[in-house]
Amino acid sequence: MAKPSPHDRKYTKEHEWAKADGGGAVTMGITDHAQELLTDVVYVELPAVGRKVRQMEPIAVVESVKSVSDVYAPVSGEVIEVNRALEASPELVNRDAFGEGWIARIRMESPAELESLMTADQYEEHIRANPH
């Protein structure tokens, strides 16, 4: 069963999370529910640092044993850091989707975008209604 979604961050319908770091940037990744649907992650294609992205634009690709899935930018902005640890250890996404399995950091263009995303409770409700 998926781990509960932490309340310290926001969520998209496409199963990304975004957590504000206080300095105008967010750390983002995919949710535990998403990694469970994907099954064992064997490769993560990371975005280039410096890339400008629009909200809900594909930013990364997660390949698992069973399937492949786009990961979307939860907010618009500039990619300022990516999780290089995933290159050697993609399984971090399975083991700790909300922590060590983070994918990228994005400097936000518009903090209002983050506010418009779902809360943890709303996200949990969303996955209950759409289990797959």
Place this chain on the structure above:
Amino acid sequence: MKKTPLYERHLSLGASMTEFGGWAMPVQYTSIIEEHRNTRTLAGLFDVCHMGEIEIKGPQALELLQWVMSRNLANQQVGEMKLSAITNEKGGIIDDVTVYRRGEEHYMVVTNAATREGDLEWILRARRERGLEGAAVTDRSDAVGKVDIQGPLAQKILAEIVEGDLEALRFYHAIDTRVAGMPALVSRSGYTGEDGFEVYTEAARVGEIWDLLMSIGDPHGLKPAGLGARDTLRLEAGMMLYGNEMCQAVTPFEVVYGWITDLDKEFIGRDALRKQKEAGVRKKLVGFEIIGRGIARHGYPVLSGTEKIGDVTSGTFSPTLGKAIGLAFVPVRFAGPGTELEVEIRGQRAKAVVVPLPFYRRRK
């Protein structure tokens, strides 16, 4: 969605469930890769209650089977199991099945889950058309439960609850015996490329066998394994999956089933298949590895130069080999091992090379 008798157990074990052939089945309990490796190194336990079992009995049982099966079963001994295809008039594969001979005039045909009803109708129609009333055909699927125990420790674990000598049971042979005191059919066979057994028993009591194997197997490292691992295991072993590699538009000669097709006996599709064999097949199923990055998936195009030449039927990341592998249909001139191909993976071209099957062979 239909539920197997083990459904509640999967939920208790925390499995992620999926739909497969109309059934709610476990994809994984913990991790596909872990379950895969555990089956290769120790032992895995699989719920395969979704598969179909059709019983054929009576003085004309063999005659009916000979008419519907591509395999020549004339020399099949009691206690022997045979892989066979069921083909239509054009030679297209309706299903791939195993046939157990359980008595002089007693056979059991084990079908895939999604094809069970079609197989039954097909066999009944053949029986009617050939006037073979001396063959009684009964769908026993709902009454039969089935678990597979697979892996190097499978024999050691199963032996603790089986009456009779498992050691003496040869590959693709079966014994009617008792497991945990219950009547059961046990064969040395499976769908993983490992040593192992398929165990058939009463559906109502298959849970008792599952529970007993789980507890006896635990100190040996036995773990339940889901359909995710079943798929990666079978693909590494070069085994095909009906619906991916096979359908009614594909013949045994186009896949790797030439060896179970006997053109010297009469069966439905024989004449079409003989013509195809004489003319030569145009496309052939091959194994390939991706060179570099990317994982090919079912339905991805296979390219040579600017031309699309075929389709990927199955593809995954191989946990044992640590690389992306797959099966694909290509024109015969591209089918030789070493042939370089390209697979279009999400709009990008990845290099692939044809390799001999299986991808993985266990050390004996």
